[in-house]
Amino acid sequence: MTGGDSQTHVTLSERELQVIELVASGLTNQDIAESLEISKRTVDNHISNILNKTKTANRVALVRWALQSGKVCIDDVNCCTLPQLTDEEPEPEPVHEQIEDTQEIEDLG
Template sequence: MASTESPTPASLSEREMQIIDLVAAGLTNQEIAEKLEISKRTVDNHISNILTKTETDNRVSLVRWALQWGKVCLNDVNCCTLPIHSDRIIS
């Protein structure tokens, strides 16, 4: 996980994308767990898997990766090309 930018977009599950949206919205792992009604340990495992898949080292580089590949929409950044998903949170 030495690189902060993955050369290609990773294949992520819908749940992993949902968690990335919540990370990008600034929620802690505990807040994500409460919102999704899952355990914090499950969120921790998802975050770890997401960091590995995206070859990022931390939450900041993960959000940068997600913005780079159009995986999240933040305050009108990257919003024009994203499909609307009713189960995804867009801030």
């Protein structure tokens, strides 16, 4: 896969996405097989199909592709969390800043 080439419009099955997440978390094919309760050979086939679909050469390139295309999120890497909007009022200003503001007003008056 070349630097600017992002195959983000690749259609992957739910199982293939699960496999990518587990590859990205560092699991071996045997570990993935145990985690998903499938055979290692099935995992090998899934990974081969995924590499072909994504046009990536290896597991590292696959994880890079998955992160760049937003297919996986690992330990908050490449995950955009927007601040939550709430109806709460902002936190009050610390007391020492309130005192400084009051002193400035007294000095002006």
